[in-house]
Amino acid sequence: MPYLTAPEALESLLPGEPRYRVDQVREWLYRHPVLTAGEMTNLPRELRESLAPRLWPMRVEAEHVGDGGKTVKWLFRTPDGAAVEAVLMGYPRRTTLCISSQAGCAMRCTFCATGQFGFERHLQAGEIVAQVAYANAHLRAHPMEGAPPRVGNVVFMGMGEPLANYDNVREAIRRIIEVMGMSARAVTVSTVGITPGIDRLAREPWPVTLALSLHAADDHLREQLVPQNRRYPIDDLLAAARRFGDSHGRRVSLEWTLMADVNDGADQARALAAIALELGAHVNIIPMNPNPLSPQRRPTAERTRRFVDEVIRHGATATLRDTRGTDIDAACGQLRVRAATEGAPMGSPRNKVPAQDRAESPSNP
Ligand code: SF4
Structure with missing residues (x-):
């Protein structure tokens, strides 16, 4: 799980990868995050595929x-x-x-x-x-x-x-x-x-x-x-x-x-x-x-x-x-x-609700 590992220790998740590859992954995770590993376009396909399920x-x-x-x-x-x-x-x-x-x-x-x-x-x-x-x-x-x-x-x-x-x-x-x-x-x-x-x-x-x-x-x-x-x-x-x-x-x-x-x-x-x-x-x-x-x-x-x-x-x-x-x-x-x-539906992934009214800051609570 890349985000559960300190950014300075990412190489432990990427055994055998050269330093510049580890730097590229770190850039994708923290500087230019993308929704799916498939969008990490400068990484080789095998690496993208290995990251995909654990991104x-x-x-x-x-x-x-x-x-x-x-x-x-x-x-x-x-x-x-x-x-x-x-x-x-x-x-x-x-x-x-x-x-x-x-x-x-x-x-x-x-x-x-x-x-x-x-x-x-x-x-x-x-x-x-x-x-x-x-x-x-x-x-x-x-x-x-x-x-x-x-x-x-x-x-x-x-x-x-x-x-x-x-x-x-x-x-x-x-x-x-x-x-x-x-x-x-x-x-x-x-x-x-x-x-x-x-x-x-x-x-x-x-x-x-x-x-x-x-x-x-x-x-x-x-x-x-x-x-x-x-x-x-x-x-x-x-x-x-x-x-x-x-x-x-x-x-x-x-x-x-x-x-x-x-x-x-x-x-x-x-x-x-x-x-x-x-x-x-x-x-x-x-x-x-x-x-x-x-x-x-x-x-x-x-x-x-x-x-x-x-x-x-x-x-x-x-x-x-x-x-x-x-x-x-x-x-x-x-x-x-x-x-x-x-009993609101919480189990359906990406349950999108359209906009209705104007509103504002969620704040705590
Ligand atoms: S219980 Fe109090 S401290 Fe906890 S999330 Fe709610 S407002 Fe914040």
């Missing part, structure tokens, strides 16, 4: 297309049965890929579809990087109108808490930056707040972007939404965020999933603005995606607008993110929820 470490179980072809969601399945979700979003002049770092998640955030299923296992570095390579191969084969032909931003906001799978996520980041050639600033690691992991990340050589999934401005409410807050309360989290900012001169961002009658009131908006101002952080507000397994609900558009205005009125910078791919269950864990609650 990807997981198969595509479903591919859903929404937003007029501008959002693509994949449900991958590893040979041991783990489900992995990734969402590609094309915009004018940029493309963003949301990737998973774990199959399932142990954090059990109450509003998140993935959290309701519990933890399956950590993803290996190669399984994480393969999501980026596959999206690049897809863009090469199926360009998105107006969007660049490569993934421009990678966000760890799919299934899993990336800092709970630190070593594999670190190795994936290294390959994405040093082997694939992406900018560190184009990589965003989103966390509910594993503070030792934030401190480790701050010591790495890559100035990636850190996104804190805050969702509540006081410990009492946050413990109800993000159980992990009992272990790492808000003050600890903000202190770690400050240390991270100091280490690379990078501002963090605050993610806020907006839930009706839970965290969409004026008091939470004011407290959020105060935290953002103190941290010098930008706020991203994401109306909650529908999730039949969660007691929380999405607020109305009017209440959402009022919350955003209140945060801005108190001096913070904030962006309201639409939710991409609502029509294709693009938020993390939602394909699995649909399958579990409605």
Whole structure:
């Protein structure tokens, strides 16, 4: 499995091949990925045939297309049965890929579809990087109108808490930056707040972007939404965020999933603005995606607008993110929820769903 082997150790998979051939394979895997080994045109036929059945470490179980072809969601399945979700979003002049770092998640955030299923296992570095390579191969084969032909931003906001799978996520980041050639600033690691992991990340050589999934401005409410807050309360989290900012001169961002009658009131908006101002952080507000397994609900558009205005009125910078791919269950864990609650077809390969409505960022949840 080429992606499950470190790029520097590929020769172990290609015994007897000269160094330049190993370099060519590495180029195909990381710099110019293609969907099938048959497209690796400068390799001899026998080598292409030997790579073909083991090119990807997981198969595509479903591919859903929404937003007029501008959002693509994949449900991958590893040979041991783990489900992995990734969402590609094309915009004018940029493309963003949301990737998973774990199959399932142990954090059990109450509003998140993935959290309701519990933890399956950590993803290996190669399984994480393969999501980026596959999206690049897809863009090469199926360009998105107006969007660049490569993934421009990678966000760890799919299934899993990336800092709970630190070593594999670190190795994936290294390959994405040093082997694939992406900018560190184009990589965003989103966390509910594993503070030792934030401190480790701050010591790495890559100035990636850190996104804190805050969702509540006081410990009492946050413990109800993000159980992990009992272990790492808000003050600890903000202190770690400050240390991270100091280490690379990078501002963090605050993610806020907006839930009706839970965290969409004026008091939470004011407290959020105060935290953002103190941290010098930008706020991203994401109306909650529908999730039949969660007691929380999405607020109305009017209440959402009022919350955003209140945060801005108190001096913070904030962006309201639409939710991409609502029509294709693009938020993390939602394909699995649909399958579990409605018997949605997950077994048919490349199950394409046509675009319906406008929508936006899948984000976590
Ligand atoms: S929001 Fe993120 S950390 Fe929380 S349960 Fe979902 S995937 Fe895990």
